[in-house]
Amino acid sequence: MATGTEALVDGYAQAIFAAAQAEGALGPVEDELYEFAKTVEANTELREALTDIALPIENKKALIRDVLGERANPFVSTVVGFLVEAGRARDLGKIVERFAQIAAQKRRQVLAEVRTAVSLTPAQRKRLATALSTATGNEVDVKVVVDPSVVGGVVARVGDEVFDGSLASRLDDVKLRLGSE
Numbered sequence: 169m170a171t172g173t174e175a176l177v178d179g180y181a182q183a184i185f186a187a188a189q190a191e192g193a194l195g196p197v198e199d200e201l202y203e204f205a206k207t208v209e210a211n212t213e214l215r216e217a218l219t220d221i222a223l224p225i226e227n228k229k230a231l232i233r234d235v236l237g238e239r240a241n242p243f244v245s246t247v248v249g250f251l252v253e254a255g256r257a258r259d260l261g262k263i264v265e266r267f268a269q270i271a272a273q274k275r276r277q278v279l280a281e282v283r284t285a286v287s288l289t290p291a292q293r294k295r296l297a298t299a300l301s302t303a304t305g306n307e308v309d310v311k312v313v314v315d316p317s318v319v320g321g322v323v324a325r326v327g328d329e330v331f332d333g334s335l336a337s338r339l340d341d342v343k344l345r346l347g348s349e
Contacts, residue, residue: 177259181266184247185274191243198271199311200244204236205264206313208257218257228252272309280308280326283315300324303331 188197208215214235218228229249236245251260265279272279280300282288288296293310300308304326315323321334 177262177266180263181270184267185270193243196241197243200241201264202268202311205261209261218252225253277307277309280310280324282310283313283318283323285316285318288312
């Protein structure tokens with residue numbers, strides 16, 4: 169049975185999914201929301217500003233617009249603004265992750281979060297999705313998070329499985345092998 173917070177997160181995620189689907193913008197909205205949520209997760213100052221009860225909501229909405237930029241889908245700005253205004257900024261990451269899971273499930277896929285140091289081209293995303301599908305036995309929906317701490321390569325999480333193809337991981341393997349010889 170879901171806890172109160174889990175049920176709340178699921179309710180918001182279901183509502184966002186239904187609205188994005190009705191708008192006919194599920195794919196772009198899904199990617200932009202995921203990227204924004206991961207940006208908030210990684211940026212302490214941004215997260216604190218969005219959750220600060222003393223900061224007026226209009227200032228928070230202006231901050232959201234600044235972070236998303238002018239090219240962002242208006243639906244994404246509206247959804248994030250709504251969640252922040254509803255006092256759900258702390259749950260933003262959970263809500264968006266659940267939303268992405270719901271969207272992937274509707275496509276009969278599983279969610280794969282891939283961290284790379286740089287953005288991936290559509291061709292690279294497709295190759296990665298194919299490789300992860302082969303490795304897991306499931307069709308995957310790849311969500312890319314640009315993470316400068318990933319020095320080279322990729323780190324992918326599909327459910328509870330982690331595939332670490334980063335340069336740091338490879339160097340650690342080499343160190344272990346050299347240390348045991």
